[in-house]
Amino acid sequence: MFEIKDRDAMGRIGKLKINGHKIETPTIMPVVHPNPKKQVVPIELIKKLTDIIITNSYITYSTPKLREIAEEKGIHELVGFDKVVVTDSGSFQLSVYGDIDVEPLEIVEFQEKIGVDVGTILDIPTPPDVERERAEKELEETLRRAKASIELKKEKNFKLLLNGTIQGSTYLDLRRKSAEEMGKLDFDIYPIGAVVPLMEEYRYRDVAEIIINAKMCLPTNKPIHLFGCGHPMAFALAVALGCDLFDSAAYALYAKEGRYLTERGTLHLENLKDLDRFPCSCPVCSTYKPKEIYRMDKKQRTRLLAEHNLYVTFEEISRIKNAIKEGSLWELVEERCRCHPKLLDALRVVRKYMDFIERFDPVTKKSAFFYSGYESLFRPEVLRHKKRLSRLKFDKIYITTVSKRVEKPYSENLNLIHSDVDVLVIDDVFGLVPLYIDTFYPLAQSEVPDLFEFEKEYNKPFVKEFIEKYKDKILDITTYNYYINYYNSEANKNKINPDALRIKKMLQYQYGYDIIDDGLMKKITIKRSKTTGRIRYVMLDGKTLFSIRSYDNLLIPTEEGARLLHKKIPYPKYRVVVDREVEEFAREGKSVYAKFVVDCDEELRPYEEVLVVNEDDELLAFGTTLLNGKELMEFNYGIAVDVRKGIKKEG
């Protein structure tokens, strides 16, 4: 059972329930050796850090002593861990040694027998860059094994959950096919496999493309595990692309070679030994000086380095979760991707897939958009603004530039609106910003430095295309004087209610439909905040229709507002359709659970304000959707719509 609690980029904070244990994702599963004697870090420390570990069922199976204990007392006893134990199947050994001595179904059966919580099929990890024919053949075999494993589990009523690994080598279409086919089978977690050789060569760009292509075809409601990625430096990007689980043998393997992990890359004890203290404050680094650890015997040194490596690995996970909660995950990703040019390469290829990624990125975030470099120009928020600009109905347009010294929102600092002409400011990051909607997230909630000339080039084609598209409506520079005169004229002042026009345009931008028609334009009034002077409420006949949320300027409907939206927006747009069964709950204002969603507007993005209706399009409630259109249809657990208010049945 997996549900989404919070999100940013394609990353999510999820709740995963396994055999009564609640695991919060994203998280890392430390790799634990099934032979406690070979375990580098004491299991007691691992228990303090995590409720989920991964170990190897094939090593257990093929080592008589371990096998005996596992078969008799179970895997939890063997490794000394009583929470969630995940096992790998021997696929990795297969990829390293070319052969293993167990049948695909036998190892699934064995994992069930020893009481594993989540087992793994015996997939074939096809290396990168092999002949296509080989990749295809091995994928076919993995798919056959996957089907057989799922059938076996059903037939014999196995208790264990199953990992269904995605393969396909570096062929992206095969990765998509693998995801598509595996997605049809009822796996509990989908690991993305065979990326270890890519990681070892720092081919993060290939890894990023593999993740995205798999995500495009995988069900949205299952956790994704990036198999074999244990370096904290890569976590932020992988989470932003939708990975929920990681496993790390790296903490121990690196330690054996004197390598000291940090969230920005790997350091060597050899080079650290002359520092008076470590650049870290974990329990190990605050207890020992580099020289002390350097002089210890190998076993002790390895153990302490491994402990430090584990601490920083978990620390980075916490940092990522916090970034998700704050809405600053892209900022963290951009920071991390500057730690290695190959990671930057990966971030740059992500741009190719932004149209897909944008669908998962929340429409509003708690923290402002911080520009950190050229790559920020490709962020989903920027793309979304450009897409949604065409939601506005323009009649007359005046395009202008403003000095960098003018603070955002421009409309509050320039005397340029108050007419029926839409003033659009050329913006280095967002392309064009219409002053009537410029208080919306992230147009006003963004911090951008002075850009270099080459960065300013980026949006020029977009602006040019816009001008071409709307050429009949654009007032040229010479008409500007006309515009100013007109703007100052009594005729304009009597004709235009700029506040009403602003609300009309903001609603067009937020919902894509014209909510305020000419009749309403004359009737709506606004109330301003006494402290900021900004519009706070939109009123009609003494009743509030919308409030404007201060941190992002989204229009939040009241019941009256929701009724108006329902009347003006055609079905199924901006709707989440729920089963009759929960109609009364929705009307009482209770949250809508994903399980009861029967249909929806497939274009919805996370955190949009939506209408909850029944199959006859009767309005039941309104609230904020936590899921996008695809997820609303796929998720079976957790809240889909956080309901603001239910609407009582009429009559």
Ligand code: GUN
């Ligand atoms: N560990 C690292 N990569 C893989 C993989 O592709 N499949 C499995 N089963 N385990 C792995």
Ligand code: ZN
């Ligand atoms: Zn440390």
